Each structure stands twice: as structure tokens, then as C-alpha cells.
Amino acid sequence: MFQAILEFAFIILIISSIGAALAAILVFCEKYVVNYGPCKIIVNDEKELNVQGGESLLTVLREEKIFIPSACGGRGTCGVCKVKVIDGAGPVLATETPFLTKKEQADNIRLSCQVKVRNNIAIEIPDELFNVKEFHAVCAEIKDLTYDMKRFRFDLKDPPVIKFTAGQYLQLLCPQYQDNSEEVYRAYSIASDPSADNIVDLIIRRVPNGICTTWCFDFLKEGDPVRMNGPYGDFHLSDTDAPMVFVAGGSGMAPFVSILHHMQNNHINRQIKYFFGGNAVKDLCMADEMEAFEDALEGFDFTPVVASPEDDESWDGETGLVTEAVQRQFDSLDGYEGYLCGSPGMIDAAIKVFVALGMPEDKIYFDKFA
Amino acid sequence: MKQSPQEKKLEEILRSTKLVAGGFMGTDTRHPAEVVDDDCSRLEKLGLTAARVAARMRELTELAIPRLGGWIEAEPGKLRVKSEDFKGSLVCPWPHQGAYGKRITIAERMDIGKQLVWTDLNIHMIETHGFFEGKGAFFRVEPAEVAQILFEGLKTAQM
Missing domain, CATH: 3.10.20.30 (Beta-grasp domain)
Structure with a gap:
């Protein structure tokens, strides 16, 4: 009996080995021998x-x-x-x-x-x-914007310039590092001035245990070479004169910085009310840059909104959800266009508020973190 | 432990860093099926099931979503929860359609200050595959902590 079991196991082993060997030969041939011409x-x-x-x-x-x-x-x-x-x-x-x-x-x-x-x-x-290109660049500057958000500036080397529409995004290549054995690409909106075509700025928020953001925050240093490709996406400013409401949170700030530069460069003075939401005061960023845009763009007004300031934070601005601030400031959004960039939850909530205030859905443009 | 080719492939994906930083197995050297079985018996001893745990996690996540990243008290003065979306998505390592937004929920048992963190993918993997991730994985959900943080208040309320 024992002899029979042993023989059976031996036969199974032989068959399995032959199968594995054939599979290996197939893979080898597929890769190195077969010529598809x-x-x-x-x-x-x-x-x-x-x-x-x-x-x-x-x-x-x-x-x-x-x-x-x-x-x-x-x-x-x-x-x-x-x-x-x-x-x-x-x-x-x-x-x-x-x-x-x-x-x-x-x-x-x-x-x-x-x-x-x-x-x-x-x-x-x-x-x-067809317009997407691969760029070799060097990380020129890393700047803290908040405790979990940084702005990365990249000098483009090859090709040395990029042509993009404000609101578009790039894919940054995250190389192998430490325990991460795979190269991955991650999409980030361009935050720089489209006229400064030899650099790109990306605003990146750290994702807990995120593959690419961990690399950006903990491994990428100024002077390091990087690769990226783009531009992609169809989130951009319409060519109407309609007044606009922008709503963003976190790294959703990025495309709006680029759009505001574009408006400043092209003397577009449409009315804009920009609501930027954070859970605490420490989540807010780029106040100086927004103030400069307020000076440069006649119709631009920036409203930071803090959901609930922490005990040690002093804050006398708008509080509550960013969507609640929109509701407080507008009785009607009839005739307005809405631009949103941020989390799916924030975007869904903002769309509901916009529609309830009379903004047609086809006038709401958004870039969802997805 | 004998594994089918499909199980071998699954284990390879779970241990790789293709889908999440550090992989789903962390430092756990057991086979995934052993991890599932072990966590299942731990849950049983705690009077819970994977389905009940997943339902509770989903309930708390859905409660927190409208606060857009802010805290909300699920049990006044005892349990608070917040849920935040990040860029990107998480893909289920099992061979079926399943990509989930990168939403991270944190529940905190306020009297002891202990927190439990999970993603929408955790809810799916617990509900559908009984998988709480391997020990040492970043988003490993410990059954004992689930019981303590998510169900302690319910138990008290039932008494």
C-alpha cells in the first residue's frame, strides 16, 4: 500500500515537473525565440x-x-x-x-x-x-506648504519646455526604492504658470502608506533626476465671461494656481470666488500667493474655510464645511460656472450645493481625485 | 501547505508591492489561507463574524463621509470617526473587478484614545474574502482591536 502511494506521488511529481518545464520553455520561447516580425x-x-x-x-x-x-x-x-x-x-x-x-x-x-x-x-x-511627451527633469526645489503637503519644482531638461493648458496633469514616475520593487506612475495636476514653460510645479499631499508620495516625501531630494510624461486631461477654464466659483481642498489647490496664472498672463478679469477648505487652520496653504492674485486680478476673491479650528489655533475666518460657506455667501448661482478639484466626497457635496443654488450641471467642471 | 496555481499567484500578488506599498502580507510568513482561517477563529471567539465587522466599518465610514475629513461622534463621547479621501485608487488583489477610492477612515475609542484605521478596500476584503491583511501590513486590521474599538460601545448598549 505504502509502495503504491509512493509510486503515485512520484508519478504526480514527474507530471508536475514536465508541466512546469514546458511552461518555462514556452515563456522563454515567447520572450527570446519567437519572432513575430x-x-x-x-x-x-x-x-x-x-x-x-x-x-x-x-x-x-x-x-x-x-x-x-x-x-x-x-x-x-x-x-x-x-x-x-x-x-x-x-x-x-x-x-x-x-x-x-x-x-x-x-x-x-x-x-x-x-x-x-x-x-x-x-x-x-x-x-x-499625440501631444503627450516624456520629460527628463531635475527636482529643483521642495517647499513645505503644510504639515502633509509639499510643492515640488522640476526643471525640465529633455525636452526643455512643456506646452500645457492650465488645469492639466502630468504622470510622475516613481522609481524602485527601498522595499518598493516596482516602478509606478502617479498623476498630479500641474500647479505652475503655463508661461514658465521650462519648469513644472506639482503640489503633492502625503498619502498614508502611498507608494509614490512616500518616495516624494522621504526619498526624493533636490538635484535628483526624475521622469514624467504628459500633459493629460481636459479640466480647464472655459472661454466664456461667466462669473465663476472655485472650490478645492488639499492638493486640489494645484490646478487653480495654474489657472490663476493663466488668467493673469492673459488679462482675463472674470469674477471668481475661490473657496479653499481645510479641516484645521494647519491644512490651509498659499495664502501669500492668493493675496498676490487678489491684487493682480480685479474680480478674484479668495476665501479659506476651516471646518473646525483646533484648540490651539486662532481663526476668525469662515468656519464649517467648504460647501456650507458657499451656501452662506450665495443665494443663487444662476449664470455662474463651477470649478471643483478635490476628493470625490467634496466634489459630490459641492455639485449638490451648486445645483440647488441654480447652477446647471453642464456648467460644473471638476477634477476628481480618482 | 499545498497550494493551487491560483492560490500561488494570489500569494505572489499579496506579498508584492505592486498594488500597495509594503504589500498586503507585511511581515507575515503564513500562507494567506492560514491568515484568513486564523482571523476567522479569533473573530468567532470574540463573538463576531467578518460580515458583521465589514458592515460596522461601512456604517462608520458612511457616517463620516459627509464631514469631508472632519470628526463626527458615532457614539457621543465614546467613539468618534473621520474619513478622508486621497488621490488614487486601491485595487483588490483577488482576480475580479474591484477598484476602490483611496478613502481612509479612522475610528477612535475616545476614553482610551485607541484608533483603528481602514480603507474601503479593507471593508471589501474582509466582507468578501475574510482577509484582514497579514501581520505588519500597514492596513492590517486586528480582530481584537476591532472588537475593542468598534463593538465595545454596542456591547455595553446591549447589556
């Missing part, structure tokens, strides 16, 4: 890229200087790098389904990091992605 990627039915097959669509496009947003660096864990693949991608993989809704699957949306270029492929991507 030249393939074509047809982009938006107008651009034709001649590439070598064998790599992921995300990687191949990146090599062709077309940057698809991706937060995990192509490891299939973030679900950000979605593109529409019209033809040539093969069936949806099990590694993609967690990130794709049924509708997206029906619409041929795929994770570009999981689609391997083995043959000709036709894809559709937004035109704005």
Missing part, C-alpha cells in the same frame, strides 16, 4: 506605425512616443491604460476582465499593457495623446 499599428484610421511584434501594445506605443496613461507601469494592476482596439487584439484576457465593464468589453476597450502585438492592430485613441 514586423507589424503595423493603425492609429485612428490615419496614422500607420511600423513596429516589431512581441511587446505589449502599451510598450510599443511608448517606444513610438505615444504615451497612454498608466499608473502601474504596464503590469496590469491599475486598469488605467485603456484603449479601443478595433482589430487584431485577440480575445480579452483573464488579467483584463477585472478592470473592464461589460460595456467596455462590448466596445472593444482593452488594457493596452495586456494586449500583445503579434500581428497588425487597429486602435483608436484621443487626439490629445
